[in-house]
Amino acid sequence: MASNVLTKSDYIKTSLRAYFIQNGFNYGNYQGLGYANMLYPALRKMYKDDDDALQAALQENLDFYNTNIHFVPFITSLHLVMLENGTPNSEIRNIKMALMGPLAGIGDSLSQFVLAPLLGTIGASLAYEGLMMGPIIYLLGMNIVLLLVKLMSGMLGYNLGTSIIGTLTSQIEKISRVASMIGVTVIAGLAVSFVKITTPIQYVASVPGGGEQVVSLQSMIDAIAPNLLPCLFVGLVFYLIKVKKWTTVKLVCMTILLGILLSVLHLVA
């Protein structure tokens, strides 16, 4: 068994190869092929001239795998540390498989449900004002943060070993909690300003003293609460998702048909 062949730069290189883990994505083993490919240069270095050992090591890692692509360096670093320490393959596999689910959960909620909506709403609102900074902030922001996540999780796996997963989870939960508070605030604010529903309904009220006055329903609604109609509609869609479990396509079709209907009936402009 090879040992202490890999240097720190091999770990960094493997961590950066997380970008390629989905390059071979397929319905057979999902990221399994990509996982083996991610480890390839490091394994090649460990089993320098031994093609049989390299083949065996790669074949062992072709199993089904599916985790978060930004946190996977943590797993590959641990994997390589254990390989170098001569940990039995069955044990490595157990740890690799055990980490797959939790890291997918943490990583997906942090990248998809917290970071992307937060930077996406900020970027989109800048872009709406015609500022090129919008998409640039979005793209750079996402990629810088996710690159740091890859490098840091890779280094964490290299430095700290298997005991750290509990601490990592609680740290990320804290960050994620603060970030989702900010995210929800921004999204709630943007929801009511980007969803535009106003009614052109007017009626003529007779004023005491014989005169007549045109009263617009919209100005009455605004007096009660600004953006009330968008709020109610977002609330309705939220209810349909949460309680009625409507699918996206169904919701989109309902919205388009409702919009056309309300427009034709001159209830909404």
Next chain:
Amino acid sequence: MQITMFQAVLIALWTGVCLAGMLLGIYTNRCLVMATGVGLILGDPVTGLAMGAVGELAFMGYGVSQGGSIPPNHMGPGIVGAIMAITAGVSVETALALSIPFAVGFQFVLTATYTFATTLTGAATRALEKKNFRMFRLAANLTVWVFFIVGCLIGLAAALSASGLEAVINLIPAWLSTGLTVAGKMLPAVGFAMILNVMAKKELIPFVLLGYVLVSYLGLGTMAVAITATAVALIVFFNQNKGGVAAEDEEVVFEDGI
């Protein structure tokens, strides 16, 4: 407006790169990025940005796969929607509504693409059995190239059918066009509701209200809202920690007492 052959090729390559970025996880496959690129290629970055913003917000929740249902793809508004808004001159809200069928269709194309890629990547396993490591590494990167090519084809088809799309759009009667604009303005509600559905827990309700008040009553911009929210979130966070430490201290004292 006519799209030149050169512009069509650029749109094709851009769509390919953006779609391949989905597998690389670099967030180029989002409406905001794709539509901005189309806007720059067609010489109308302002419309591209507006289309990207409206589409991004409407589709924000759609990156999230919900219980096996297939979410509409960002290429709908990001590529086709942007082309329609720029060449046919319709409002970005109308373009958003009109691009929905494409968004749904593209997602089926992608599912088929994954299936097709699965037949190719089997070559990696076979190469490994023969210890052909060069072939193994090549096959391990096939899916991303297939996605690049499929993206190019979608982009090229969208760019070349722009005049056809324009003709169809011109056939739309005024009442329907107005209706689609109204619908387009309502559509972001679906995206917002979906993302709130995955993010919002009961304890976050105060922040929903905070966001509403900051924007609707105070008229603050997004950055101001984000900074205010950060301030409040940090206050909550630090106070929670204090509460936790105090509770632990009390517990220790209690145990000492026993």
